[in-house]
Amino acid sequence: MDVRLEHLTKVFPARDKKGSEVIAVNDFDFTIPEGKLIGLLGPSGCGKSTMLYMICGLENPTSGKIYFGDEDVTDIPSEKRGVGLVFQNYALYPHLTVRQNITFPLENLKGAEKLTKEERNRKALEAAKLVQIDGLMDRKPGEMSGGQQQRVAIARALVKMPKVLLMDEPLSNLDARLRLQTREEIRRIQKATGITTIFVTHDQEEAMSISDMIVVMKDGIFQQMDEPQKVYDDPVNLFVAKFLGTPAINVFEADVKDKKLYIGEDMVMDKVNVKDGPVWCGIRPEGFILDENGALHCSLTGVDVMGRDTSIVSTNPKMTGLSVRSIISAEDLKLTSKDSVRFNIRRSKTLLFDKESEARIYYD
Amino acid sequence: MTKSGVRKEGIKGTLTGWLYLAPALAFLIFFMVYPLIDVFIYSFEEGYNSASQTYFGIGGYNYSYVLRDPYFLQAVKNTFILVIFTVPVSTVLSLLIALALNSIEKLKKLFQTVYFLPYVTNTLAVGLVFMILFRKTPYTDGLINLLIKAFGMSPVDFIEGPYWAKMFVLCVYVIWIVMPFKILILTSALASVNPVYYKAARIDGASKPRMFFKITLPMISPMIFYLVITGFIGAFKAYSDAVAIFGVDLNAAGMNTMVGYVYDMLYGDGGGYPSYASAAAIILFAIVLTITVINLIVSKRTAPKG
Numbered sequence: 001m002d003v004r005l006e007h008l009t010k011v012f013p014a015r016d017k018k019g020s021e022v023i024a025v026n027d028f029d030f031t032i033p034e035g036k037l038i039g040l041l042g043p044s045g046c047g048k049s050t051m052l053y054m055i056c057g058l059e060n061p062t063s064g065k066i067y068f069g070d071e072d073v074t075d076i077p078s079e080k081r082g083v084g085l086v087f088q089n090y091a092l093y094p095h096l097t098v099r100q101n102i103t104f105p106l107e108n109l110k111g112a113e114k115l116t117k118e119e120r121n122r123k124a125l126e127a128a129k130l131v132q133i134d135g136l137m138d139r140k141p142g143e144m145s146g147g148q149q150q151r152v153a154i155a156r157a158l159v160k161m162p163k164v165l166l167m168d169e170p171l172s173n174l175d176a177r178l179r180l181q182t183r184e185e186i187r188r189i190q191k192a193t194g195i196t197t198i199f200v201t202h203d204q205e206e207a208m209s210i211s212d213m214i215v216v217m218k219d220g221i222f223q224q225m226d227e228p229q230k231v232y233d234d235p236v237n238l239f240v241a242k243f244l245g246t247p248a249i250n251v252f253e254a255d256v257k258d259k260k261l262y263i264g265e266d267m268v269m270d271k272v273n274v275k276d277g278p279v280w281c282g283i284r285p286e287g288f289i290l291d292e293n294g295a296l297h298c299s300l301t302g303v304d305v306m307g308r309d310t311s312i313v314s315t316n317p318k319m320t321g322l323s324v325r326s327i328i329s330a331e332d333l334k335l336t337s338k339d340s341v342r343f344n345i346r347r348s349k350t351l352l353f354d355k356e357s358e359a360r361i362y363y364d
Numbered sequence: 365m366t367k368s369g370v371r372k373e374g375i376k377g378t379l380t381g382w383l384y385l386a387p388a389l390a391f392l393i394f395f396m397v398y399p400l401i402d403v404f405i406y407s408f409e410e411g412y413n414s415a416s417q418t419y420f421g422i423g424g425y426n427y428s429y430v431l432r433d434p435y436f437l438q439a440v441k442n443t444f445i446l447v448i449f450t451v452p453v454s455t456v457l458s459l460l461i462a463l464a465l466n467s468i469e470k471l472k473k474l475f476q477t478v479y480f481l482p483y484v485t486n487t488l489a490v491g492l493v494f495m496i497l498f499r500k501t502p503y504t505d506g507l508i509n510l511l512i513k514a515f516g517m518s519p520v521d522f523i524e525g526p527y528w529a530k531m532f533v534l535c536v537y538v539i540w541i542v543m544p545f546k547i548l549i550l551t552s553a554l555a556s557v558n559p560v561y562y563k564a565a566r567i568d569g570a571s572k573p574r575m576f577f578k579i580t581l582p583m584i585s586p587m588i589f590y591l592v593i594t595g596f597i598g599a600f601k602a603y604s605d606a607v608a609i610f611g612v613d614l615n616a617a618g619m620n621t622m623v624g625y626v627y628d629m630l631y632g633d634g635g636g637y638p639s640y641a642s643a644a645a646i647i648l649f650a651i652v653l654t655i656t657v658i659n660l661i662v663s664k665r666t667a668p669k670g
Contacts, residue, residue, distance in 0.1 A: 093564075
């Protein structure tokens with residue numbers, strides 16, 4: 001079932017007379033294709049969770065429409081929408097066992113959908129097997145680890161076979177190792193069930209690694225939606241470019257003069273088809289080539305060896321962050337001086353943005 | 365540090381602990397434990413005279429006297445009726461009011477205050493109000509009787525009339541006086557249930573009644589058990605409530621309670637049978653203890669774990 005949002009807006013009223021109203025979600029307009037795993041990505045407080053709550057019906061939109069397939073569900077209460085939601089802190093009922101937690105949504109079915117106890121238990125066991133917790137059916141949530149609780153929460157959300165599965169920061173309460181594992185697990189479960197899944201995260205790595213598509217938002221405003229690699233390679237603006245990628249993109253204040261790109265005095269790239277003037281120049285860490293005769297002059301701060309790759313930390317007067325991080329494969333690492341380092345830059349990893357609007361400028 | 369060093373430290377630490385506890389312990393031993401033991405001893409001393417501090421012998425006569433005393437049996441009956449009616453009714457009513465208070469948005473604080481006011485009102489003042497409501501005088505039948513008459517039924521003398529009418533007034537009075545505290549506890553218990561569970565239940569398609577019975581009730585059950593246990597103990601100890609409505613001569617009114625009986629035996633007409641009073645107090649203690657233990661066992665068996 002594809003999920004279509006039409007001009008979806010949510011405005012929270014002001015808390016008091018002096019305060020101003022908050023626009024949590026501003027005019028969202030896009031379609032989530034059927035059977036895909038979508039990562040909703042943005043910094044904390046950008047309206048991601050509000051958006052999720054509107055899709056599942058816990059919040060009513062101020063304006064706009066939500067469609068599941070051809071059906072307008074905007075005014076349908078959440079219990080009739082056929083959605084499953086995995087809460088950030090799982091929200092498992094602490095006084096019920098795993099089995100009771102998973103069968104709870106089934107016990108609420110009425111009329112023709114009503115199930116016998118055997119059917120409920122069979123379905124619960126199926127869902128539990130899918131998330132591999134079928135051995136823990138009689139435990140209480142308090143007696144389980146975070147990762148196990150997470151699986152129970154997913155099983156509870158899946159047991160009714162929802163049209164859409166929603167997850168609110170599903171991995172944020174897990175430790176680093178479990179996170180990687182659960183990430184794969186979510187991917188596997190989503191592929192196995194084929195349910196359209198939307199998950200919210202502020203962790204770009206998480207979103208990039210498992211999503212079919214990511215939606216980037218900022219301050220309630222839609223930024224970009226595409227496959228993760230495309231968003232990374234081809235961001236529409238400086239915010240998206242900065243938000244994706246670890247280490248983050250290096251941003252310099254640069255100038256274009258006679259189709260040549262200058263960072264300070266250094267002419268780093270030519271054949272730049274952009275009108276003259278100042279621009280933001282973003283260079284991905286893998287966009288630097290170490291060269292003793294390179295165009296870009298930087299002062300060397302240090303070298304971080306991280307196994308396979310080496311990251312050279314340096315500074316440049318025109319940079320905007322704290323340092324310039326470049327990733328060089330270990331065999332290319334030949335430093336000739338202790339205090340300075342020179343790079344050439346890869347054209348494909350260099351992105352230009354408008355100085356005012358921060359929108360992407362295409363220069364080829 | 366050597367092993368003995370650790371040990372010394374331990375003993376010293378324990379001593380310091382006891383030292384901190386000492387004032388409270390001294391107070392408890394002096395005013396709670398010693399009188400309790402004393403009452404226990406009195407209850408077996410036959411013919412004790414408080415003026416000369418003498419007694420005839422040791423035995424169970426005080427108990428057999430008290431258990432055969434019609435006034436005591438009446439008091440036991442009254443107390444049990446009071447307990448059986450007031451504890452469940454007041455708890456359920458309080459829960460309903462707490463639910464209502466929790467679901468309103470406007471004037472929530474005002475209503476919470478209004479419902480809490482009886483708790484800080486003097487028992488006897490409340491008794492006066494009940495008099496106005498229920499008492500029949502030469503001038504008026506009381507407000508409740510006016511209401512009864514308005515529905516075309518014959519008025520009842522609630523204060524000096526039939527037993528059931530008097531019991532009804534006493535039960536209403538006790539229920540009314542214990543509800544504020546219960547409402548307060550239950551409102552905060554309801555507020556402490558994480559709203560995310562209700563959100564989850566909405567997504568899961570649970571109806572309002574199911575949410576209440578499957579989520580709210582189990583989650584606040586420890587508080588309900590607490591209220592039931594303290595409610596039982598409180599109702600067994602009821603005395604001032606009866607005095608507030610029926611005056612000090614409760615035996616004559618047939619509305620005495622067990623604590624009232626103990627009091628009358630100590631200070632009442634003829635001035636004092638401390639041995640009988642002690643025996644009655646010990647019987648009351650045994651009953652309260654038994655019921656509390658049963659309550660605890662039931663609550664342990666049904667309460668949700670962690």
